[in-house]
Amino acid sequence: MSTSAFNRRWATAIVEAITRHGVRHVCIAPGSRSTPLTLAAAKHPELTPHTHFDERGLGHLALGLAKASGEPVAVIVTSGTAVANLYPAVIEAGLTGEKLILLTGDRPPELIDCGANQAIRQTDIFASHPAATLSLPRPTPDIPARWLLSAIDNLLGPLSGGAVHINCPFAEPLYGVMDDTGSAWLEALGSWWQSDAPWLHTSVPQRIHTQPDWAAWSMKRGVILAGRLAASEGEQLAAWAQRLGWPLIGDTLSCTGQPLPCADLWLAHPEAQRLLSGADIVLQFGGSLTGKRLLQWQAACAPQEYWLIDSQAGRLDPAHHRGRRLVGSISDWLTAHPAPLQTPWAPALTALARSALHEVEGATTGFGEAQIAHRLPALLPVDGQLFLGNSLVVRLVDAFARLPAGYPVFSNRGASGIDGLISTAAGVQRGSGRPTLAVVGDLSALYDLNALALLREVSAPLVLLIINNNGGQIFSLLPTDAAVRERFYCMPQQIEFHHAAAMFGLDYHQPASFAALSAVLHQAWQRPRATVIEAVVSETGGVEALQQLLSRVSQQ
Incomplete structure (x- = not known):
């Protein structure tokens, strides 16, 4: 043998x-x-x-x-x-x-x-x-x-x-x-x-159990939270919520179009908290909520019922609300629970969200981390997809941007680590064949630097946008001594990425204005290859913009 x-x-x-x-x-x-x-x-x-x-x-x-x-x-x-x-x-x-x-x-x-x-x-x-x-x-x-x-x-x-x-x-x-x-x-x-079938068929039947009291609950005051959803689910949920007349607070990963944008800012406003406290029921679709203020409100809210609907099993609710955990396809669940056409019960939230978005627009006119986050929708490729890194990048996009409904957004927000972000983005592009914009921070890029080798094989344009704020500036928010914070948390590396891109034979650009960034991206979307774009920005500009806007919006 x-x-x-x-x-x-x-x-x-x-x-x-x-x-x-x-x-x-x-x-x-x-x-x-x-x-x-x-x-x-x-x-x-x-x-x-x-x-x-x-x-x-x-x-x-x-x-x-x-x-x-x-x-x-x-x-x-x-x-x-x-x-x-x-x-x-x-x-x-x-x-x-x-x-x-x-x-x-x-x-x-x-x-x-x-x-x-x-x-x-x-x-x-x-x-x-x-x-x-x-x-x-x-x-x-x-x-x-x-x-x-x-x-x-x-x-x-x-x-x-x-x-x-x-x-x-x-x-x-x-x-x-x-x-x-x-x-x-x-x-x-x-x-x-x-044949093309398994030797042994073993399957667990999945069916949506219609909630018998949904008709009664649908006539009450409700709030909808949208976490990580597929593009089609986000678009369907946005239409369902609009018909129902309930406020929809959508995460940047929800693909809902965020009908109430900049939630991480206006949720700190006392009037928003007063209005939302009047909800009888909260429905959460999907997990992995990003915004700090949204997570704080989700943890503190006390409706009569809290339902969490997702295809993934498990509690998925770190606040451990009393209510219902409904496992199954979100799309099928929405279809099985029709939304009656109703007048919005909290229209003042729309005014708060518009005011917050107006404040963001006025405060993000230069070139920096906050400005790129706010204008990110204008940078997206047509019929493409977005991959967002972790730490400060995803938080600023969540707070400042309004992504289009139904536009695919991917991330690694389960454990929210920075390991393997470029590699994951490469897989997202290969798995769909779509033009892809991936946005990560400089430490995240360093952590997965050899994944630049994977970007040499793409089937459509891929842009890796590295926001270089010289370290892990998300830690700038920590209440620690500045010298200790810089040495042991932010860890600035004082590097740029042009040599790394050259080592792997990738196109590289370092635009110094938003107009230059837009022009480079326009060119990149025309060719089926990968491009590394590095935006060198102020170290603390993004954090300072978040703090200033949060203070301004919450006190209006």
Whole structure:
């Protein structure tokens, strides 16, 4: 028997099985122990392979592909710390619901805990963060192929979101000429090879349970909060809320068009808090709320009922309101709960939001972080999409901008880390094929700098806009000693990114005005390649603008 040949047959069955669950993209890092999986995936005609030399970035690339495509994405890495580097992406997927299927090569059991090279304890390495795990045995013809398929199907069939980890030990030799070893083992699956269905069908039925008292609640005073939503969901929710006459407070990730813009500013106004306290019911669609004032109001509100509707299971409410947790498709839920046409019950909120937007427009006339955040909608590509980084960038856009309804917005706001942001943006572009604007801070860009290699392969224009405020200026808001804050929190690096862009062969620009920025972007959207644009701005200008506008709007 040829061990290398049987390893290939075993891996072929694994790869074929995951394609029966909708996998069309596979992200592969280099490594020897994962060779059977890599060769099987590379040979499969229905898989599009993506490669990266950095496993942490590879996991985030897969995360972005899953976000944009809505499909499960496979990841193949070798044994050892290569597996551990997937941890941040596993955590994020668990919090935001993207489906990742991790196929990790491993040493066989006799090489674990005995000093063998690149051998670590990989079983349950991700602890409680995956949705499910499967530790496969060493490949052997003593185990029928139907067991292997049914084990994978049983794992993936009920998967509604998050990562699954399939650990795959392979004994050496890993290389060799393919012979007939294992052919009969695979052929025992018979006509399954000619089908496109899983070997074992396991599914959890999902249906929307119409709330029997919705008709009564819909006639009361309600408030709608919109967190992270798909573009189609955000547009549908905005129309539903307008018909219902309830105020809709939309996060920058909600894709609702934010009918009441600049909520992070006007929510601090006493009149807004007085009006909103009159709500009988609050409906929250989606999680991952961004704005600090919105989170504060959400935590303090005490309506008679608080309903949270999202396709992802779990409480998703850090304030632990009394109410209902309704799991299912948001689009289906809205359809099943029609909105009666009603007159808005809190029209004064519209005036407050308009006033806040007017204040923002008057205070953002120069070139800086706040100005770019406010004018971001004018920079977006037609029929494109937006990826927002974390820390100060997303907060300023949430407070100052009004993004168009139905325009796709992506982020990593589950764990809200800065690891892998460029890699995720690259995956978002590849997963949709759309022109993409990605906006991140300078420390975020440094953290994932080698992901610039991924931007050399894009199918449509991609612009990476780096807001360089010389450090983590979100920490400028901390009430600490200035010298301590700069050294241990903001950590200014005094760098620019033109050499990094040149190293990876990417176009680079550093505009010094909004007009120059607009002109560079207009050119970038004409070519299917990646462009790095660096906006060097005042270190504390964005934070100061937020503080000043918050004070001004809340005291009107």
